[in-house]
Amino acid sequence: MKMWLWPTAIAAMSGLALLTGLVGDKLWDIAATLLLSVPVIVAVRFGVGRR
């Protein structure tokens, strides 16, 4: 079950970002953008950044 911790957390953050941006405005849009950038950062950090 431990292996699902990070995937679940990132998936939940992405889902929250999509909904937050949809129903919110201004500051909520910024929050949504930051949350949605988490998968991109993780993919780049672990995929390219770690040797």
Added chain:
Amino acid sequence: MNFRLWSLIHTWSSLVCTLFLLLLCLTGLPLIFHAEIDHLAGEAEAPAMPVGTPELSMDRLVDAARAHRPQQVVRYMLWDAEEHPHMTLVNMADAMDAPPDEYWLVALDSRTGAVLDEPNDRGFMHLMLKLHTDLFIGLPGLLFMGFMGLLFALAIVSGIVLYQPFMRRLAFGTVRRQRRRLQWLDLHNLVGIVTVTWALTVGLTGSLNTLLMPLLGIWQGDQMADMVAPYRNAPPLDAPGSLQVALDTARRTVPDMAVRFVAFPGTLMSSPHHYTVFMHGDTPLTSRLLRPVLVDARTGALTDTREMPWYMQALLISQPLHFGDYGGLAMKIVWALLDMLTLFVLVSGLYLWWKKRGKRRDDLLVEAAEVRE
């Protein structure tokens, strides 16, 4: 279901849709920034005038459009006060019942009636849009792409199931670099699992968007037919009355909403006897939803207004979730990066399939487990 079956589902649902998904991801990239690209390409805007300059009556704007293209009829008029203030976009065609794709757009200055532009240049962005939506073959192309989107969703779900057997003994984010195939496998799994929510959302909302025409047909036979039932035996309309009166009626009926567009009598989005005024709210969410207000085109009196049925609301809500156009430029950039990561998942998936040909599926699992970081 066992590993072998899920693996088969993942392999074949992915393979069948990969070529089209590559096309969708590539054409989707410029489409994410279509507003910015259109702006850079010199999109016309209404010129600056003193603050408070009044806008013309809608009837005069209709006359201006008809005078500009007297051989055509006005089918729709659209407004976007945020993106294009003081501009009225007029959709004209040879006949009210001409196919939806056969139109001519005329942009008018809402204050003077002057023609600002005729944005009908079917250049690069139009090519991208057609390749992204219907492959130039209309509804069959749209539905086909919608089916590809569903296969993509199936590939994602089966990919989630397969993530466990491949990654259960590895720390999150592990990318083993001893063998090239393992490195690609780990990268495929990593990028796939972190982008899963976005990819599933964009895939499913894209599929839903391909159902626009069928859902419009259902709405017409369902809610619209119910609202215009009293007009079933009414004589044909000779000439529609004042559009301005119809818009005033709609604004009085739902004062907390603004007009997005109006469909003229006899068009796909209206009835032969009505102006249908589509109103939208002013919150981020309600600005995406539409409420039709049917106004008798002869008298200007209200006929009916209702909230759109759930399937139309679902369609309208799904659009921003597919386009990524609701959070400003920064979100569009993130959307494009996620699009590129999806491209990577597709290409790495193809590579892994090519390399594993001829191997037994169970052997792949053993191979994946035996080499640790």
